[in-house]
Amino acid sequence: RADERAGGEASTPLSSPPESSLRLMLDWYVNPSHGPIIIAQQKGYFRDLGLKVTIETPADPTAPPKLVAAGRADLALGYQPQLHLQVDEGLPVKRVGTLIGTPLNVLMVRADSDIHQFSDLKGKRVGYSVGGVEEVLLAAMLNHSGLDMDDIEPVNVNFALTPALLSRRVDGVTGAFRNFEPAQLAQEGVDGRAFFIEEEGVPIYDELIFLASTETLDEKRPLVSRFMKAVEQAAMWIVNHPDESWTLFKSYDESLDNEVNHKAWEASIARFALRPAAFDTARYRDFENFLLDRGVIKKRVPVERLAEDVNAIGS
Amino acid sequence: MTRSLYLPLLRLILATTVLVVLWQLVIFFGAPRYMLPAPLSVMQTLVTQWGLLWHHALVTLGEIVAGFLCGTLLGAGTALVLSRWAFLRSTVLPLLLLTQAIPVFAIAPLLVLWFGYGPGSKIVMATLIIYFPVASTCYDGLRQTQTGWLDLASTMGGSANRQLFYIRLPAALPSLASGLRMAATAAPIGAIIGEWVGSSAGLGYLMLQANGRMQTDLMFAALIMLLVITITLYFTVDRLCRLAMPWQPDHAGRYALLNGEMT
Amino acid sequence: MTRSLYLPLLRLILATTVLVVLWQLVIFFGAPRYMLPAPLSVMQTLVTQWGLLWHHALVTLGEIVAGFLCGTLLGAGTALVLSRWAFLRSTVLPLLLLTQAIPVFAIAPLLVLWFGYGPGSKIVMATLIIYFPVASTCYDGLRQTQTGWLDLASTMGGSANRQLFYIRLPAALPSLASGLRMAATAAPIGAIIGEWVGSSAGLGYLMLQANGRMQTDLMFAALIMLLVITITLYFTVDRLCRLAMPWQPDHAGRYALLNGEMT
């Protein structure tokens, strides 16, 4: 810990920096959505920039932000809609980078079901994972099609989205990722039909973002900045070398090597943020308004409290 | 009688106070609010959200009670069967052990898929979680019967079944009670895991929900409801077990054991 | 002696076969592959991914053993303390009950926060999960000493401590053994929960990964590793417990109980 702090303070862009360690907590087990991080690790981009990154995975996606806030990790992966809630509840975290800058969330139904448009969901069971805002997003989409929550039966399936759909225990699932769940369904010989969330009345947002603690950010900003640089390099390299990148990705962990991941990888390449550090103020303001209107959060906060461009301030 | 009923309650209240003080201390020494809310704010939530909490608590209570009953009946039944037919034991016991060694939550997703998202899967989960502890304590209890009693019973021409029911079973009651008390604290855990894996109502559902929304005070309020359920269940079971053993010293007064008998 | 060692093993193998056949049957009757992989494909994975599985299994094994030791020592210690100082019991027991009634995984994030992502938090989790069952079975065992023995000891001028260690404790050994056997099956569950909350190694981690990726065969392979660990632990504990009770009939032969003594 001491060497990390020393590294953080002593670093200057010019001299080759001493290696500093950085603990990153993913939102979930390693999957193709984490591509740039894994590639940066595998290609040694972090090392080149003097970072020694350790990657940890939780079982509960709501834990990483808390652990960052508590100083147990330096960076965590989170979701933008979630961030608004967390800040509203006083969690000292903010967005410092973007991994995937578009929504991935879709509402999936089976292609062989009788649900052809969103309003067909009336009277159906919809599974979701508790992410905090998923119900809100679902409600917004339903309102958009002239329905409300009472018209469906929501079931918390706690991240087992595909099996729930496959076994027909539910008619649709929300919170599915458009790059991953379709591939998973296809693997089992089932076609899915996706309703894209942004087409059903939800403002566009960043799906996967990096979070850091506001309390230690000043100290860690140079490290975070370097981290983003490496992620950027990796994202670029993936776009340039789609096939090679898959080979490199699956070499991270032998259990990654399967057909579903391969398909998902191909579907993910177009989704990676090419400018991870860059930050769009309007997106955060609009989404905050959206949540405020629905009473999910209680108050408005300055956008700077929610997110920042680590390269814009300091260093 | 009344005194013996109120005294444990008083102690419980004392214990709770100690716990709350500890809790406040932990907060004082820097557990952040978003991980551990202050007792007071939890109390507030308990009052303001009472309707919601009560509604979900009822759902969970039903699952717990059903699971407890199924689990103890199955567990005690297995123990009886195993001690009645000893040859079964050699194959069934390892099988039981194998199934117990599988963490319930590892197969929880499977259970949900088979038993649906309704109370069924939660009851199954609660049943599973207490089944083995109950079966194994009961079985251990049933094995430790004083052999003299069994000898006597067999000279009287007592069939194996009657020996089981009239000798082994009453002799094992203290062990059974021990198993049931433990089951009373484990059954709620089973129901909550079941709700976490998939549900649309219940305290576990509420806790997950609140956790996702960072409403830690609501989450802890739900936890407190769960605690109250668990403790009520425990004391009910404890009392019933005592009532089932009127010859035991706890009941008959401490001087009943003049002749050095087993208590 | 050798016969008594190999027989349970044989039975275990038999039981496993039964289980595998059942498993295959379930698949036959339509459990889809994404829920339950075929035994054969799990075996295959077990072979091809052996290195991976072994690596993670070692991590988990360490956590389990450490957790088991801590949990049983703490649990048995608590039981001893409670039965030594009866006045503590009235306040400490409800406190214990309260803490037991809190599902471990509800406070798991707090534990991870305090004990980190290393093996520490997993050991704590395993410890917590077995602590109460061990403490309560031991305590129940310690309470049920034949009063005559205690009377005798007190006329001999035996201090409360010596009565505890030389009379109550040996008399409670069968209950202790019962508690330890149960702990042996519960400790792995604790370690796995700990790994699920956050880790980068261990069978629990592997299972989660595999589960999330719908690699059910890898998940089941990890589950089987866990089973083997659990069962080994169980039989080790069982054997040690028997060795600690040389006067018990299981060991001394079935005819030792001529005079109708407690077995």
Add this chain to the structure above:
Amino acid sequence: MPPPDLRFESHTSDGLWVHQARLAFGDRVLFDDVSLSLPAPGWSCLLGRSGCGKSSLLRMMAGLSVSNDAHLTMVDASHHPFEQRIAWMGQQDLLLPWRRVIDNVQLGAVMRGERADPDRAMALLEKTGLGWAARRYPQTLSGGERARVALARTLYEQAPLVLMDEPFAALDAMTRLDIHARACELLSDRIVLMVTHDPLEALRLGDQLLIMRGSPARIERVLPPEGAPPRDPTTASMSRHHGELLTALTELSA
């Protein structure tokens, strides 16, 4: 099963024969090829030094496990294996703490799934002087009271063969005299084998006295004073027999 030994037929025409009884614990042979006959009806008293194997013999006759090197054959008057019901009263009272005294007495009926007969149980308790304790739990009884409950339980069984292991050892002299008379009356039509340490008791009740002695032990048969049991312990004949028996026991055990 070996053919019945005809030697024994000579001294009683009716009754029960025990043949080729053998008991050993490992290398220690307690008795081997021991035989005895019990008249029916009649009361046999078994005497012998502590640890010579009396309780074990009774257990073996009751069909209970004693050692893996234990064996005997029991045949009745017509040389058939004796397979009738046996009432066994162990050296310990073996009262069940969760059954009230009266329920302990009726345990046999419960065990066989028969209708219990509370009136008879109560009558037996009255006879053993414990009518007042019928509703108590056995834990609250004195040692002698417990022994009497165990006796009542044994008497409740209506088995043709009654095996009793020191049934009166925990009773005071007076109560004992009383109970002797009752037991004699109640068991007059059974085959009774009783272990006792009190020579006077044996002389008072026995139709024959069996003395177990030696290593490995053998069983000697001694005849009691004339007269029908229970005999008056204060007669001169009793005193003489008592003296003789004591001397015999001392010699034998030397």
Add this chain to the structure above:
Amino acid sequence: MPPPDLRFESHTSDGLWVHQARLAFGDRVLFDDVSLSLPAPGWSCLLGRSGCGKSSLLRMMAGLSVSNDAHLTMVDASHHPFEQRIAWMGQQDLLLPWRRVIDNVQLGAVMRGERADPDRAMALLEKTGLGWAARRYPQTLSGGERARVALARTLYEQAPLVLMDEPFAALDAMTRLDIHARACELLSDRIVLMVTHDPLEALRLGDQLLIMRGSPARIERVLPPEGAPPRDPTTASMSRHHGELLTALTELSA
């Protein structure tokens, strides 16, 4: 503590007094305001009908709980409360199944945290005829053997007051005679109070005989034949005393 009752001082100058003993279970008063004195050194034998409260009295003297309505005062020769160590042998043998026979004998030393004395324990086992069983577990012993182990355990305690509840009831006549002599010798310098049901045994061993009778019970003192214990049971004086004692017991209990 009430002032010592001076009445008792007259008949022995040294020893132990029990005053104002009271025992009741609910409404049933077993004895009330009972007093007795035990000579030191000396052997007192307590006789009485089954259930009259003998075991309870011994338990009370040993400081064990009996009932919540139980009380007595014990004072020594100088009227001070008797607070010395007591060796108690209950009506049951209370052997610990997990300790070998020799370890059971030495239990007292373990309990007091003293150094155990295996040689003395072994010598006592030899004296009770159980040297060969020292390494066995008590479960494998016969009833009489267990009783003798319990006796050895009691003798191992070197307490000035020894309370024994029917210690020899499970022994055969011969072993009993043998053990009587040993016990007399080993306990010659102690205050012994022994419950027994055998009048002969009481006459043989007692320096005084205490007879408990009535309801609520009172204690009568009877003097034994002349001569130092253990007395020969075959003398005429013994026979006469035996007859007298039996008659007395019968009358008293009527």
